[in-house]
Amino acid sequence: MANSEEVFDKVRAALVDALGVDDDEVTPEATMVGDLGAESIDFLDIVFKLEKAFGINIPREELFPDDILTNASFVKDGKVTPDGISELKKRLSWADLSKFEQNPRVQDFGNLLTVSDLCRYVESKLG
Amino acid sequence: MRWFWIDRFEKFVSGKAATTLKNVTLGEEPLDDYLPGYPHYPHSLMIEGMAQTGGLLIAQIQDFKQRIVLAKISKAHFNDIARPGDQLVLTATLLNLQDDGAIVEGKIDVAGKRLADMELTFAILDESYGEASFFMPGDLCRILRSLNMFAVGVKQDGTPIDIPQEMLEAERFEKPIVSNAPLPVTS
Numbered sequence: 434m435a436n437s438e439e440v441f442d443k444v445r446a447a448l449v450d451a452l453g454v455d456d457d458e459v460t461p462e463a464t465m466v467g468d469l470g471a472e473s474i475d476f477l478d479i480v481f482k483l484e485k486a487f488g489i490n491i492p493r494e495e496l497f498p499d500d501i502l503t504n505a506s507f508v509k510d511g512k513v514t515p516d517g518i519s520e521l522k523k524r525l526s527w528a529d530l531s532k533f534e535q536n537p538r539v540q541d542f543g544n545l546l547t548v549s550d551l552c553r554y555v556e557s558k559l560g
Numbered sequence: 561m562r563w564f565w566i567d568r569f570e571k572f573v574s575g576k577a578a579t580t581l582k583n584v585t586l587g588e589e590p591l592d593d594y595l596p597g598y599p600h601y602p603h604s605l606m607i608e609g610m611a612q613t614g615g616l617l618i619a620q621i622q623d624f625k626q627r628i629v630l631a632k633i634s635k636a637h638f639n640d641i642a643r644p645g646d647q648l649v650l651t652a653t654l655l656n657l658q659d660d661g662a663i664v665e666g667k668i669d670v671a672g673k674r675l676a677d678m679e680l681t682f683a684i685l686d687e688s689y690g691e692a693s694f695f696m697p698g699d700l701c702r703i704l705r706s707l708n709m710f711a712v713g714v715k716q717d718g719t720p721i722d723i724p725q726e727m728l729e730a731e732r733f734e735k736p737i738v739s740n741a742p743l744p745v746t747s
Contacts, residue, residue, distance in 0.1 A: 450634075450635075474631040474632055474661060474683050477656070477660065477662075477663065478632065481655065481663050493658070
């Protein structure tokens with residue numbers, strides 16, 4: 434099993450390759466969209482590179498819970514409801530949702546994912 | 561001038577890989593102005609040729625019904641330039657296919673020597689980008705015949721790929737599009 438440092442190194446390599454950012458820009462706290470400039474199409478590339486680097490399969494809905502965020506029973510007035518938050522926590526147990534919970538606007542969800550979230554996700558897949 | 565940067569398909573295995581040829585000639589417009597006095601084929605057009613090869617490889621999987629666009633040049637590394645008289649052999653291999661996009665690995669060889677390696681990411685557009693097709697089906701059918709795709713194309717079991725029925729019908733009834741003439745009005 435890979436340790437956290439090995440996971441981070443491989444995730445960083447995938448992000449440097451996919452996003453054309455410098456090594457030192459890829460910090461654990463960096464957000465994928467806001468800090469590293471990832472656009473939606475980049476995630477296809479990132480997921481592919483992570484699958485290859487770690488030999489894992491990444492179902493899209495595990496990283497991007499669009500079905501929850503577009504489900505009328507989990508979203509009201511553009512915000513995720515408490516039920517929706519608990520659904521997100523179940524699905525994304527590896528993600529830190531504490532900031533999002535304070536003002537859970539659906540439109541902000543896209544900029545939630547950080548490098549360390551991604552590392553935790555990969556670690557959860559590696560078991 | 562039409563935006564074709566490949567001349568014809570040499571190999572085509574549905575959902576897997578495609579090889580096209582592009583002959584570089586001194587008579588081509590892009591060579592005039594790219595670097596006057598030192599004619600060579602622009603690298604950007606080699607990438608476009610690979611995008612056309614890879615894009616058609618992806619589009620054929622769903623009978624050319626999806627709209628595929630080049631979204632990102634993830635990597636493009638050139639070892640040399642291409643000169644008039646060179647024949648480029650472009651090979652696109654499908655690495656990954658998802659509902660909203662695909663990744664293609666591209667290699668370009670000239671006379672058995674590797675000229676370029678690249679990786680291209682394509683987006684498959686959904687209805688949020690409108691619903692208009694990029695091509696008239698009959699016109700596309702004629703283009704693909706001109707490019708030799710149906711003559712060499714096979715499925716993964718080795719049997720010939722099918723020309724979609726609606727493209728065949730459209731080819732019979734649609735008027736050919738000439739240069740920039742307006743599209744026929746249908747009601």
